[in-house]
Amino acid sequence: MNQRLGVVQFPDLDGYIVRGEDLHKFQTYGADKTLAAMIASKTPGVLFGGEIQHVAGLNFKILESAVLFDDLTVGIFPDIDFVVEAADPANDRMDRVELTYEMVDGSTVINIMMESKVFDKVVHEDLHVAAGIPGGAVPAKTLGHISLGIITVPAGAVALDQNSVDQTFDVAFMPSATKISDGAFARFNPKIMSVEISSDGGTTWKSLATIFQNKVPVEILNNQVAAADMVGLVLDTSVSKFFAIDSAVFRKTDDESRKAGGQVIAIFDEDLAAWEFVSSMIGTDPGLEFSAIQIGATSKYQMQYVSDNVPGAGYQGSGTFTIKDL
Structure with a gap:
C-alpha cells in the first residue's frame, strides 16, 4: 500500500534544523521512534559525519553532519568551508573547531496533515573556530556548542595538512552503555560505527575498530x-x-x-x-x-x-x- 508522507518545501536547503516539538506531526510513519532513539541518552554530540578535512594551505572543510545539541535540537549541516587564522611567527597555536546554530524564521513546510507550518532555518553562523593564544593552552569548549576537534597551527606555518587535525569529537551515544560483567560495559558509538568497550566502569573507552x-x-x-x-x-x-x-x-x-x-x-x-x-x-x-x-x-x-x-x-x-x- 502506498502512503503519502508529505511534502517538504524549503526555499533554501543550505542547512536546516529539525526540532523535537516540530516532529509530532510525522509520528504516523515512525519518525517519533527515530527521534526518540536519537535523544534517548540525552548525550549531545555528533550523530554522524562532521569530520574536519584539510583542503589546502590554511583551508579546511567540515563534512556534512547531523548533530544533537544539549537543548535536544537536531541540526543537519551541509559541508562547511573555513579558513584558520594565519600562524604566529614565534609560537604554536591550537584552535578549537565547534558547531553551533542560530534560529531565524522563514522556511515553510507542508506536513502530512496538509497543514502549512513555518520552521526555523539555520543561518550560516553555525561554525565557531576559537583561535587559541600562541604558546598557550587549547581554548575551552563553548557552553552549548559541539566540539569537533583541535587544529594545531605551528609557528610560522603557511600551509597545514591533515596531520594538523586532532579529531576529538563530542559524540552522541545511543543507547546507553550496557553492563557485560563487573566493571565492564559496552556501548555503540554511531560516529565511528563501532562498539566500544570499557573495563574501568565507564571512565575510559576503547573501540573495537581501533583494537x-x-x-x-x-x-x-x-x-x-x-x-x-x-x-x-x-x-x-x-x-x-x-x-x-x-x-x-x-x-x-x-x-x-x-x-x-x-x-x-x-x-x-x-x-x-x-x-x-x-x-x-x-x-x-x-x-x-x-x-x-x-x-x-x-x-x-x-x-x-x-x-x-x-x-x-x-x-x-x-x-x-x-x-x-x-
Whole structure:
C-alpha cells in the first residue's frame, strides 16, 4: 500500500534544523521512534559525519553532519568551508573547531496533515573556530556548542595538512552503555560505527575498530636514510601505551630477496616521551628500523621507518601492517 508522507518545501536547503516539538506531526510513519532513539541518552554530540578535512594551505572543510545539541535540537549541516587564522611567527597555536546554530524564521513546510507550518532555518553562523593564544593552552569548549576537534597551527606555518587535525569529537551515544560483567560495559558509538568497550566502569573507552584495524599497505623504499612516514599507521597514547603490530615485509632486487613476518611491539616510554620498537619478525632480516614522531601537540604519533640498501637492480619493496591495542 502506498502512503503519502508529505511534502517538504524549503526555499533554501543550505542547512536546516529539525526540532523535537516540530516532529509530532510525522509520528504516523515512525519518525517519533527515530527521534526518540536519537535523544534517548540525552548525550549531545555528533550523530554522524562532521569530520574536519584539510583542503589546502590554511583551508579546511567540515563534512556534512547531523548533530544533537544539549537543548535536544537536531541540526543537519551541509559541508562547511573555513579558513584558520594565519600562524604566529614565534609560537604554536591550537584552535578549537565547534558547531553551533542560530534560529531565524522563514522556511515553510507542508506536513502530512496538509497543514502549512513555518520552521526555523539555520543561518550560516553555525561554525565557531576559537583561535587559541600562541604558546598557550587549547581554548575551552563553548557552553552549548559541539566540539569537533583541535587544529594545531605551528609557528610560522603557511600551509597545514591533515596531520594538523586532532579529531576529538563530542559524540552522541545511543543507547546507553550496557553492563557485560563487573566493571565492564559496552556501548555503540554511531560516529565511528563501532562498539566500544570499557573495563574501568565507564571512565575510559576503547573501540573495537581501533583494537582490530585493517591491514595497511606501505611502500618500502630502498636505502631510505631519512625517516619516512608509514601513511595510515598512527599510534595514539590516549588509546594505549602498548601496541602489537603484525608485520609482513617483502624486499627484492635482481640479486637478492628478503622476506620477513611477525610482530613489532611498540612501547611508549613516558620518561622520554617517545615510542620504542622491539621486533620479533622471523625470516630474512628486512633491514628496517621503526620510529614515531608526534603529530603536533596531540596524543598521536606517526610511525616512520628507515631501510638499508638491498644491492642490485629492479628493486621492489612493500609491507602490510596491522596495529592491535594490547
